[in-house]
Amino acid sequence: MDAKIYDLINDQINKELYSAYLYLSIADYYADAGLDGYANFYQIQAQEERDHALIFRKYLLENDEVPQLKAIDAPDKTFEGFMEPLQAAYEHEQYVTSLIDNIYKAALEVNDYRACQFLQWFIDEQMEEEDTARDMITKMELFGDDRHSLYELDAKLQGRTYQAPSKLA
Ligand code: FEO
Numbered sequence: 660m661d662a663k664i665y666d667l668i669n670d671q672i673n674k675e676l677y678s679a680y681l682y683l684s685i686a687d688y689y690a691d692a693g694l695d696g697y698a699n700f701y702q703i704q705a706q707e708e709r710d711h712a713l714i715f716r717k718y719l720l721e722n723d724e725v726p727q728l729k730a731i732d733a734p735d736k737t738f739e740g741f742m743e744p745l746q747a748a749y750e751h752e753q754y755v756t757s758l759i760d761n762i763y764k765a766a767l768e769v770n771d772y773r774a775c776q777f778l779q780w781f782i783d784e785q786m787e788e789e790d791t792a793r794d795m796i797t798k799m800e801l802f803g804d805d806r807h808s809l810y811e812l813d814a815k816l817q818g819r820t821y822q823a824p825s826k827l828a
Contacts, residue, residue: 660719660722660723660724660771660774661769661771663765663769664762664765664766664769664771664774665719665724667761667762667765668715668718668719668762668774669715669719669726669727670729671712671715671758671759671762672712672715672716672719672726672728673712673728673729673731674755674758675708675709675711675712675715675755676708676709676712676731677731677732677734678705678708678711678751678755679705679706679708679709679712680705680731680732680733680734681734681736681747681748681751682701682702682704682705682708682748683701683702683705683734684734684736685701685704685738685744685747685748686698686699686700686701686702686704686705688738688744689701689741689744692741694741694809694813695813695817696812696813696814696815696816696817696818696819697741697744697813697816699816699817699819700795700816700819701744701748703819703820703821704748706821707821707824710823710824710826710827711781711784713827714780714824714826714827717827718777722773741799741803741809742796742799742800742803745792745795745796745799746796748792748795749789749792749793749795749796752785752788752789752792753789755785755788756785756788756789759778759781759782759785760782762774762778763775763778763782766778780826798812799812
């Protein structure tokens with residue numbers, strides 16, 4: 660594997676684990692605020708991010724490369740109000756999209772079509788993640804000021820359950 664592609668994919672393991680940390684911190688914020696459905700949603704989001712890290716790890720191992728695990732930064736955001744974590748999540752997903760795009764571009768430059776094929780799943784996933792993050796903001800804009808509606812929104816998010824992605828199988 661090209662050294663640059665290895666470094667980018669290895670770094671992405673770290674970025675995805677940081678994403679899990681960030682979402683756990685968001686889950687903690689909502690749990691503390693009494694919005695257990697939002698807390699559940701972001702705790703599951705954290706599990707998905709850990710899965711993304713494991714998928715990158717698996718890809719390296721399956722290509723005869725050994726991951727080098729690095730220290731994970733602490734999430735350093737503080738939130739004021741129910742909207743701020745949602746905006747932080749959306750901005751973070753846009754950032755992750757840029758990282759995935761960057762790996763794809765680098766893979767194309769060295770004719771690593773296998774990596775491009777592998778990354779396609781993440782390109783699709785990022786579209787979904789951004790869409791979901793935007794939807795969370797829209798719903799809070801529409802209903803967040805009304806206590807009854809917020810209660811219903813929160814109750815709905817309580818129903819989200821974790822499912823491991825097929826990529827991990
Ligand atoms: Fe692993 Fe939410 O991107």
